[in-house]
Amino acid sequence: MSLKLGSDIAVMIFESATLFSLAAFAFPSNFKDISEDTLAELTELAARISRESEVKLDSTKRALNSDAQRIDTTGDHAYIAPGPNDIRGPCPGLNTLANHGYISRTGVDSVVAVTAASTAVFGMGVDLSAFLSVYSGVMAGDVTSFSIGGKPKTGGLLSGLTSSLGLLGEPQGLSASHNRFECDASPTRMDLYKTGDAVSVNVPRFEKLAAMPKGPNGYDITVMSKWRGACFNDSISTNGHFFTGPFTHLAVNAAAHAFVYRFFGNWSADGPYLDLETLKSFYGVTGEPGSFQWQQGRERIPDNWHRRPIGDEYTLVSLNLDAVYAITTEPQIIAIGGNTGEPNTFTGVDLVNLTGGVFDAATLLEGNNLACFAYQVASIGAPDILRGGLVGTLLGTALSKLADALSPILANFNCPELIKYDKSLLEAFPGAGSGL
Ligand code: HEM
DSSP states (O other), X not given: OOOOOTTOTTHHHHOOGGGGTTSSOOOOTTOOOOOHHHHHHHHHHHHHHHHHHHHHHSXXXXXXXXXXXXXXXXXXXXXXXXXXXXXXXXXXXXXXXXXXXXXXXXXXXXXXXXHHHHHHHHOBOHHHHHHHHHHHHHHHSSSSEEESSSOOXXXXXXXXXXXXXTSSSSOOOGGGOTTTSSOSSOSSSOOHHHHSOSSSOOHHHHHHHHTSOOBTTBSOHHHHHHHHHHHHHHHHHHOTTOEEOHHIIIIIIHHHHHHHHHHHSXXXXXXXXXXXXXXXXXXXXXXXXXXXXXXXXXXXXXXXXXXXXXXXXXXXXXXXXXXXXXXXXXXXXXXXXXXXXXXXXXXXXXXXXXXXXXXXXXXXXXXXXXHHHHHHHHHHHSOGGGGTTTTTSHHHHHHHHHHHHHHHHHHTTOOOOOOXXXXXXXXXXXXXXXXX
């Protein structure tokens, strides 16, 4: 597949259909298009991305507004433990949203709903939340909706669009997205090939995180960056199939660690602080250090908890800054590669060879290059049909509108063009599997 990537990272999922109208992809005869209503929702999402990215350019510091930042945990948004048919998965943020009815309590919802809830409840920038959600829709769902955990038992919202497109088979949900989304060296989950369970909180691991010396703002970014280094080292020494792919490691793993503080921290007049009680609540952990307990589906927003200031959302650019910061404090984590079958056999891929000389370990830390590389690689994993096989369909129209909304934001990243990506270099790693 040729890569026409450049600074247009939006290509990853949202490749403008018109650009590729001559491509030789055709949609299958059993193709089920989205409804006019879904098209309208996705069109509104695209408009919102454009509106909010313009506001973001105005970098005025946002004032605190305690009432607006306090998140409702009553009435429709009271915590309710999931029922037997409700699904939960590897993301404590999404599990929390479902447990409080900010997204469907079933654990299956549309990319539009997940984007909106992540932004409203946690202050995630709409660029980042739309990217994460649409990526999940494509890689683990039916393009417009997805399961936050395993495969839906009842079908739920999922229309089977993806399987009708013959893309990645039946939508499996985030829990089964290993190395496409779900990845190794997570803050509280174990590596898939180590325990077979990358979805549940591993209590001994949570104990270690909780015991980390706190920073000035509790479990803040200094702590989470050190913790990320510790998780990386642990995976090297215990998981023979440890794998660090460009997208999952440089973007998703960075996000998983940074999000803990950036989104779970409680904002007061003095700024954000993440204490142990709040951390436990968002992770659904009870008990005291040394005897913590975890049960699936207990993630909760603490009462009287305040999100980030309105207008100070955490965006794709914010994530890149945190990802670079983590590498400057824990330089070993920059390595793309993996163990070669046994613990302590970590071998890094030469970035120059992998990227045709576009990036090396030094240039990767410049500007937005880390994000550029990660998202360009994510684009390679997008099913070919999205690159032009949907012309004339409502779904194609919707994806094209999203592309148009995201392109200007991503063009600001000024990415060097990744003209070559030698994925064969990753074949040396048994844990890479279908990883990008
Ligand atoms: C917007 C849509 C989102 C999607 C599709 C998503 C997806 C995921 C996935 C697949 C993982 C597993 C990564 C791994 O293996 O380490 C994950 C982890 C994580 N996510 Fe999300 N997420 C989203 C939003 C959020 C939000 C809003 C928050 C915080 C409020 C959040 C916080 C986290 C954290 C802290 C982890 C690490 C879990 C651990 O301790 O191992 N995510 N997310």
